[in-house]
Amino acid sequence: MVEQHTCVRNFRSANLMDPTWIARQFLKEMIRKPNLKCKEMQAIIQSRFHCKVSWSKCYRAKCRAISLIDGKLSDHYAKAIKEGWKVGCRRVIGLDESFLKGQCKCELLTAIGRDANNHVYPIAWAVVEIENKPNWQWFLELLHDDMELQGGLDLCVISDQHKGLLEAVKVVLPRVEHRQCARHVYANFRKVFSGIEFKNMFWTFAKSIVEGDFKFNMEKIKEVNPAAYDHLMAREP
Template structure:
């Protein structure tokens, strides 16, 4: 693994046929933050995006980990014009190079399950464990199975720590509705 001795900042532009130049993507990873994550945090990262709705439209993509006190540890941020597979691949290529992630072996990624991100992870860091954020899983579950009983049982299942307990807890949800 080659360790960079500097911060990584990258900006890409799109040149239109009429020679107009537009901002496309912006990546920032400060050396001290990156090194701190590499040296002191678990190799688990959470990746997500949010809309920028001010004067400059686009999306902010962020990568965070957890430090030894289980606090949020910001690692990288990116601004892109849209959250899609192309931009996720661009982002992951630079990120993996920065953190020395190679093909993703030993790295776990938690995300909202955005289709473009799922595909980009498979292509760029195929050895990484990729898991979905339980809050997003619950939001989808709630669309079909709403109500206090489902909510309580869902979170019981989520907190199951061993396989026999997980199976027993999922059976509780299946008693309400076999499709759940």
């Protein structure tokens, strides 16, 4: 072994520093300071390793470091959502749709569950051209087969009053207990019976915990306006 060296290290060359290597060096810094800027990374590398790296290389390294810390998006989608709902969630599924306002002017169909802490648990979603019975039936058939819902046995579904959805649920989940969203029921109710008095009475009976309280509060509405009572009872409360 020749102990005396005459070669000099080239501190200007950073070819051996690829983004993956840099990302591993900055894992602790990224955990402490998630908003670390690429220019700061360049200064740290120059001070620590006496090498100059480009801004773009630091940017790629930062993205890889974030993926190592948070995990890749594909890993999140690969998690067993279906198994999690079966094991740790209530037998309740909320069905709804919303309009997409970006470049895609379609509609989003969603199936949402509730976990043991009463938090939102996404189950399934799909983008369709329009909300109607065929699209809801297609969505529910896939959901039924994948989640093994057994026709809705021991299952509760909550939705708005969209006619296509109501009909699709009857076809795909004939054994389900189908409840309607109180907010949507009230939106239709106040078109005919408006005013603060009807509003307070509606939410009083809507929040009734037991059947006895429900009947007692409904009798109050019947005394004030029998037509309002008949309107609500016709919605299978």
